[in-house]
Amino acid sequence: MASEEAKLELFLQWLKINGAELRGCRIKYCNSSKGFGIFSSNDVPDGIFLVIPLDLAITPMKVLEDPLIGPACRSMFEEGEVDDRFLMMLFLTVERLRKNSTWKPYLDMLPTEFGSTLWFTDDDLLELKGTTLHRATELLKKSLKTLFDEKVKKLAEKLLVLAGNPESEVRFEDFLWANSIFWTRALNIPFPSSYVFRTGSSNAPGASTNSTEKLANGENGKSPEMNKSSQVSGSESTSRGDTIWVEGLVPGIDFCNHDLKAAATWEIDGSGSLTGTPFSMYLLSAGIIPFQGEKEISISYGAKGNEELLFLYGFVIKDNSDDYLMLHYPVEAISDMPFSEGKLLLLEEQKGELRCLLPRSLLNNGFFPESTSPRGTNSNNRGFDYTCSGHRKPPSYADKLVFPEKLLTALRTVTMTETQLHQVYSSLEKLVGSGVERRPSESEVRAAVWEACGNSGALQLIVDLLYMKMTELEEGSGTEAHDAELLKKADVVGAERDTRCSSNGSVPMSRNAWASVVYRRGQKELTRRFLREAEHALQLALREES
Template sequence: MGSYEETKLQLFLEWLKLNGVELRGCNIKYSDFNKGLGVYSSHGVADGIPLVVPLNLAITPMRVLQDPILGPECSAMYEDGDVDDRLLILLFLTFEYKRKNSSWKPYLDILPTSFGSPLWFSDDELLELKGTTLFKATELQKKSLRSLYDEKVKNLVKKLLVLDGDLQSEVSFNDFLWANSIFWTRALSIPLPRASVFPQVQEEQQNYMDGDNGKKNEVESNADGVNSYLVQEETVWVEGLVPGIDFCNHDLKAAATWEVDGTGAATGVPLSMYLLSVEEAHHQIGEEISISYGNKGNEELLYLYGFVTDNNPDDYIMIHYPAEAIKDVPSSETKLQLLGAHKAEMRCLLSKSLLDRGFFSNKEETDDKGEGTGVPDYSWSGQRKTPSYLKKLVFPEEFLTCLRTIAMREDEIFVVTSLLQGVNTYSHACYYGERQPSDLEVRAAIWEACGDSGALQLLVDLLNTRMMDLEEGSGTEDSDTQLLEKYAYCKTTEDTKSNSIDKKQELSRNKWASIVYRRGQKQLTRQFLKEAEHALQLALSEGN
């Protein structure tokens, strides 16, 4: 870390102190090229609270609306729905980033200016994602952000700068892109007391309690029957940036969690956010204090935060049947009606953990049949028997019902229609009126009519198509593995200086992350394809 960066860091640490932030048992310092800055233990703290940040320092939508410059310009737009909570924060960041004399300068100067998310990939790096969900998602996101910038951000921020007395500064799309990346890589969902989010509620309640009713000390209820004290204590979740805590890096085995102290009972600082060391963690001096960003697969980690985890246990693939393709299948109108009747799920998330109870798992069987899988609990006539493979089927029932509906033959549609008409006939006989079949009844009728084989064949086709798209874009899973073995050294350094390694072999961090992500997608697609093919063989052999 150079002297210039060290100076900026010291100014930032002084800024934190001036704003009431307490580094009780930690320091913020440079980690490495991939992580940037991080929070590190400096000495032990008896209560396990190494860092406390007053929430009046947090960048939240309320702060933006109360800002003397942004507030008047944004309030009307916010009330009309022209800007939402997130855009308010993006406007704030873009504006303060361009201001010459911003009071936020020590914080903004220390924030990263480059990111590993696909939005910042070069054209060459983006091609590494071809065939993946992220490739198209990144193109769409960049187009959407460009439109948002042109329509709402550019002129407004320029106007705000003029109001601030700056007639020369120009705003660029990259400034807005920077603000967007800062928000998505650092924002937290903060649980705040309702009265701090909507101060007018607290003011109205206080006026009521101080009124002429002579009941200042009694607990009153408002017009909706809600206790006024309870309204004050109600929690509202707000997205925002919390300087200091936002420098904690991610780890699956987090060393700390973050908590909000509304009363000051835990920290002595009312309405603050603090780090709390987990019981298992015994921080050594100089050890990094990490938090968990949640159980996220590499697709989400790369898209939002710009990094991946090799062999991520929370990895997943998304499978969907394209809605526009239904119009080309036989009896599409009838099938669309049935899909609506059972509230069809046109897509499903297949997480790696599902494979733990699949056909090829080495783990011991459990007596439960798993969550969200299997056929309906009963058969209309009892003629279609429960499949023997039910407990091993890893695919969600809601998605399988969708595929059953799309794959149905004409004669199977007739059976479903007859069964559902029977529901209305029975209803009329018993209650002298008709009722619509329930979701469960529609799903059961569809399974009774066609079983699993058609749906599983369609699922095999979808997974095969997905695998072909992935391999056409970037080669096979084996070729990705060979690349990662060859370029493994590039994971931790920006520029390898070793003379023993040919310079032509260097691989950028973005390319390395792309290969890790796409290889994981290929691995899971192959494994779920194997599950689907085996289930299809069993279904055909059992007449399902």
């Protein structure tokens, strides 16, 4: 604890020297799992707790202006060897190993271990067996290791030589740390364009006007190696009028922990009229919770399911109302089917989706909702035109069907028979004429497929996919009831979940294991409930189609 206080003291001095202001808050150490947090300290009439100059943000632009490694990074970026996210991770990897780094007081405050699944031990990962997250974690870790061996290690060591640290050895763990720091702490910051493109400033990217324009326009030469999993999906640097959105780390603001009922939000003050500090980010009270005495100031990371929370941030929320289930039909399987070319063409015409997230909230408008409150019409299928020639009546249960139309569209096409395929093409030909006057619209193709196929084939396939998913989940870690019993015992025996809890009074359960059980139990519950919806809808579809 003494070492944490020493780090904090140096960091606070560093913030003050660089123009930051803690007006109505203080930063303090919480525990080993949460690290540091921000707490209210006194009343602030204007609601502004903390002000951080944008010059302190670590962004791709800041990397390019570094006096020692900036020119080399600029060259990599200009040539498309790195994109902006990769550039940030590379910079963090190097700065952590760089002696006398100007960012050392901040970097020393950052966690060295994470609860995200990339940091799970082999035993921890076994708790996720059968889940989507288990496979995603294995794939991402493998791809990051390949990226490190083939690219990161060489580039990082090159930059360390330029920084005067040729003896520093770069390990995979250093890059894994940088990757986790970026994904757990980076914000999408709306920089004023006047700040990004200002001239005559020591904080402008030097002669790299072209590099800055590329960042502002999202022209980042996306690195294909970084386009892996849901963590890496390309640039978030875009220009919108007088605002340029750039991902970056903001020391101080990033110590706010997550709560769905956020106590604060962050804003940008370009002119300095609100904070007295031009080009700054400030932490503002959300006005939800009165701050009397010391209370933690939280922000919201957004509505996220436990799969995303555990994968990126390393924690879960029990009974998470934003949980979701991934349903996926592999497109590769279509190539082995009869008439695969025709089906793939129809899928493209309809913009059907074979991979779909099913949020828990969909169940509120289904056949078996948890709530007894009045339900609205299912917005997933609102506006779908079921009519083509009028030979098939719209389903009577459409407003209670929880599965999105884009998924049903795709699966209708996948299960199509030869007769149905010919019927679709015949209907479309009659609709638009046999010539080349025009192509059928997306909605016309969907309606023709619906009229030829109905819903029973697609719903049967959904039932099969959900049965397969449940089988994988239960083979990996047992039943939903088993998980519920584990959590019940853990709640009773180990209330301190931030450190350790117990599954039965004698065998301890690690925090990672507890989070895994919460996540996988939620997946089993959603699979069971969506399966019930699919089976009931299938019965109705078969009855009406017969």
